[in-house]
Amino acid sequence: MRIDRARFHDSLFAVAMAAVSVWLFLSADSALLEPGGGQAVGETRDADPFGAVLVLLACAPVAVRRRWPLATLCAGLLPETLLTGLGYGSGAAAAPVLVLLYSVASFRGLAVALCALLLSLLAYAFAGALSPVTGGNWSEHLVAFIVLLAVWGAGRSLRLRRAYLEELKDRAARLERAYAADTRAARAEERSRIARELHDVVAHHVSVMTVQAAAARRVLAADPDMAREALSAIEHTGRMAMSEMRNIVGVLRTDARAELGPQPGMDDLPALVEQMREAGLATRLSVEGDARPIPAGVDLAAYRLIQEGLTNSLRHAGAGAKAVVTVRHGPRELDVGVEDDGRGPASLSGPPGHGLVGIRERVALYGGILSIGPRPGGGFEVRARFPLKDSP
Structure with a gap:
């Protein structure tokens, strides 16, 4: 549709230019070309229908320029050359030739534009050599050369500006697509992080509450006091889960103020181990090496790994199983692991659960090495080694 509109405008422009050029050709004062005019010496040809046809032929190509x-x-240079060569003068046909030269410089590459400029100069020189009208001085030829060069330069300038604007639009589109891709990636990463946090909080506390509720049900009739303690532990665990979930949701909601508090870390391991003991899993904490300052991200990732490992041991190890939490502080790394002597998960052939996926993502995020699987002597083990690049 844009091309048709441009062609329609060019057609109107060609008609208007033809009308003006023919009128100028027919009304031109031939006395200006006589010896008294000071511009030419020799016979000049009066305006006639043949010359008017040549003017129309010079203007017609403008419609499809x-x-x-x-x-x-x-096509425009040919009638213009004939007009000059036959003695009519080229003034009436000069305007359409300049428009056509401008069009080539504006819509074609540099090589084609240079060829167009060279053709225009050669046609001007050839027509001047054939013309019976003589007497023009070098200044007139210099002005003609400057006009042709100026029109050609204007066309090239417009083409370069158009190309520059197209490049700016293309660059803006690429930046917009890159921004959209970065936004989608950031949202996906944020959703993954939230999913990991929610799973770690919910899965751990719900697993502990389930085990405690089952224990309370078994001893409810035989030992009401123990059942009462189990129910109190379930209530305490539930309140902890609600508090942590409230903090996470409060961060997500812009219209609510979250309860500010530190994220759990390695310093909270004794409380976690004690909680697992109260839930019925015999757990022991072993710390080796001198404790060093740990980056906050690694601190949280290591805690969540131990929490998930203990939760899996509580759910799958079976009655009477024991778990050992090992923490080794090295000069350039942090080695953490959870191992138990139970029966382990029933099957590892299916797709991994959300907890294991979250552990892998956390460890990979900080460049750690993760090992998950059954132990040679029985039981199950979850172990990770985190590099501490920022450690002194």
């Missing part, structure tokens, strides 16, 4: 710029320039 955008589609075939170089071809239309050649």
